[in-house]
Amino acid sequence: MSRLVHLGNAVVDLVLQVPAAPERGGDVLARAASELVGGGFNVMAAASRQGLPVVYAGMHGSGPRAAQVRAALAAEDIAVLQPVLADRDSGLVVTIVEDDGERSFITVPGAEAQLDAGALARVELAGGDHLYLTGYSLAHAANRTALVEWLPGVGDAVVVFFDPGPLVATLPATDLELVLARCDWVSANAAEATTLTGLDDPVDAARALRRRIRGGVLVRCGPDGCVLALHDDDPVVVPGLSVPVVDLTGAGDAHAGAFIAQLSRGVDPRAAARWANAAAAIAITRRGPATGPTYAEVAEFSPANLRAQPAQAAARPRPAAPRPRA
Known part of the structure; x- marks a missing residue:
């Protein structure tokens, strides 16, 4: 059976619920605070569910945050490949969630920023596996050096999935193009797609990005759903589902995990995108970073909507506001 092999970052999120982010030099009282495992864990949990x-x-x-990460992975039935990295804890992300659901991040890198050639040598991939790379991993110099040397050797039977993330603008252009050239799928929010292509319209951005990779492109447009660009077809808009917004954190991760899981079942990409839109809609009605629903929850959520909303070639979703890690 195919697997999702994730080469991103599993970290601890310190989540602060605030009415609005403070101005520079200001202060604000948080309504609540919690420590939850997030980052790459969100996609992994979504796919596993x-x-x-x-x-x-x-x-x-090897520190307390790393122990928290491993416990969360075990609770979701996610296998851990690498040994413990001694004398370094896993990273911390301070996540500020405002009343309108928008969120901001401050990241403190840890052990996840120390991927090297020796660690990658332990990664044994089989045909049909989905290999997940992120802009967050590539943003760390050690990780990027190891990954760009290792990636060209990944066999063609492995499906490479890339989520550029908001730090994609900081990546060296030559390294980014090497990664894109080996990608079978790119999934980005509208702001990230604009960064990658210079085009504000998500449909135009999806079309342009599609020319730079060997597979398909998803551009996530928040409540408007997503744009899907396949090899020989014009991009299509797969409509989203309207739900009350509680917390946008991890919505894009829920979308990616659900989409990959559907592809692994042999589902058509358009149907997989509709399913992923539903998973993301459920995720934003819940608080926390890893809010991806189970297969049964998506199936029960709105089967009529999942069947009745075909992709629309002519529709043009409005560009979504920048939403890091969406």
Whole structure:
């Protein structure tokens, strides 16, 4: 059976619920605070809850945050490939969630930023596996050096999935193009797609990005759903589902995990995108970073909507506001 092999970062999120982010130099009282495992864990948990076997192939440390990460992975039935990295804890992300659901991040890197050639040598991939790369991993110099040397050797039978993330603008252009050239799928929010292409319209951005990779492109447009661009077809808009927004954190991760799980079942990409839109809609009605629903929850959520909303070639969703990590 195919697997999701994740080479991103599993970290601890310190989540602060605030009315609005403070101005520079200001202060604000948080309504609540919680520590939850997030980052790459969000995608892994989303895929696992959809029934796809998942392996975390990134690094993890030896401190209390790393122990929290491993416990969360075990609770979701996610295998851990790498040994403990001594004398370094896993990273911390301060996540500020405002009343309108928008969120901001401050990241403190840890063990997950220490991926090297020796660690990648432990990654054994089989045909049909989905290999997940992120802009967050590539943003760390050590990880990027190891990954860009290792990636060209990944066999063609492995499906490479890339989520550029908001830090994609900081990546060296030559390294980014090497990664894109090996990608079978790119999934980005509208702001990230604009960064990658210079085009504000999500449909135009999806079309342009599609020319730079060997597979398909998803551009996530929040409540408007997503744009899907396949090899020989014009991009199509797969409509989203309207739900009350509680917390946008991890919505894009829920979308990616559900989409990959559907592809692994042999589902058509358009149907997989509709399913992923539903998973993301459920996720934003819940608080926390890893809010991806189970397969049964998506199936029960709105089967009529999932069947009745075909992709629309002519529709043009409005560009979504920048939403890091969406």
